[in-house]
Amino acid sequence: MSKLIKEFCAENYTDIPLAIHQGANRIELCDNLAVGGTTPSTGVIEEALSYAGEKHIPVMVMIRPRKGDFIYNDIELKIMHTDLIEAKKLGVDGVVFGCLTPSGWLDEEALETLIEASEGLEITFHMAFDQIPKEMQFTAIDWLVEHGVSRILTHGGPLSTPIEENIAHLAELIHYANQRLTILPGGGITYQNAEEIANKLGIHEVHGSNIVKLD
Known part of the structure; x- marks a missing residue:
């Protein structure tokens, strides 16, 4: 198996240097992890890019204007669009968003x-994907592939369930995607179970805020 990409979900800048030192080889940068992540500040993005760039570690920035659902009104979408353009100007490698x-x-x-x-x-379509009814998720994969999305971050089921219970559905999504885009499992993947889950699913990328040991 090729080297496992461990995408570290970072709340602001604080843990990024240690996470990279401990083996994180991609960063998803956000604020407010307690509510699932929102858009980080410009200053945070700049410093994260500066540090990670020196280490040749790509940074994906969350574009999400608030906590709660993923149904956005026109003003919220305008905010997201502006935040995305600003992140792009700063030189981010990718963006993470989802709208339903x-x-x-x-x-x-x-x-x-x-x-x-x-x-x-x-472009990563985030865990808003898990709010799509399961029978419609395969059609959603087709749509996202056609529109150039790079990966889908998914728990494979409700976040309240252990990820081990969702292995079968994750395997179905991975099989259906058929390498047209990357299915990126997250939510409950840690440095302790990452290799095992990656091996079970035959994947090369995993995601989590505890994906490397920080203490």
Whole structure:
């Protein structure tokens, strides 16, 4: 198996140097991890890019204006668009976002606007994916592939469930995606179980805020 990419979910800058030292080889940068992550400040992005860049570690920045659901109004989408453009100007490697409709489907119009603004960057569709009804997730993968999304961050089920209970569904998603994009498991993956889960699923990328040992 090729080297496992351990994407460290960083709340602000504080733990990034230690995480990289401990083996994190990609950073998802956000603020407010207690609510699932929101957009970090410009200053945080600048410092994270400066440090990670010296170590040749890519940085993906969360674009999310608030806690709660992923159904955004026009003003919230305008905020996201502005934040995304600013992050791009700073030189981020990728962005992380997700938008849904009240029915639980992809907000195609909002996503098309953000994807267009993300040209040249890697795009991760975040765990909003887990709010899509399971029977519609395969069609969602097709749509995201067609629109150039690089990866989908997913727990494979409700976050309240242990990730081990979701291995079967994650395997179905990985099989269906068929390397057209990367299914990136997260939520409950730690430095203690990352290798085992990666081996079970036959994958090369895992995600978590505890993906490397920090103490």
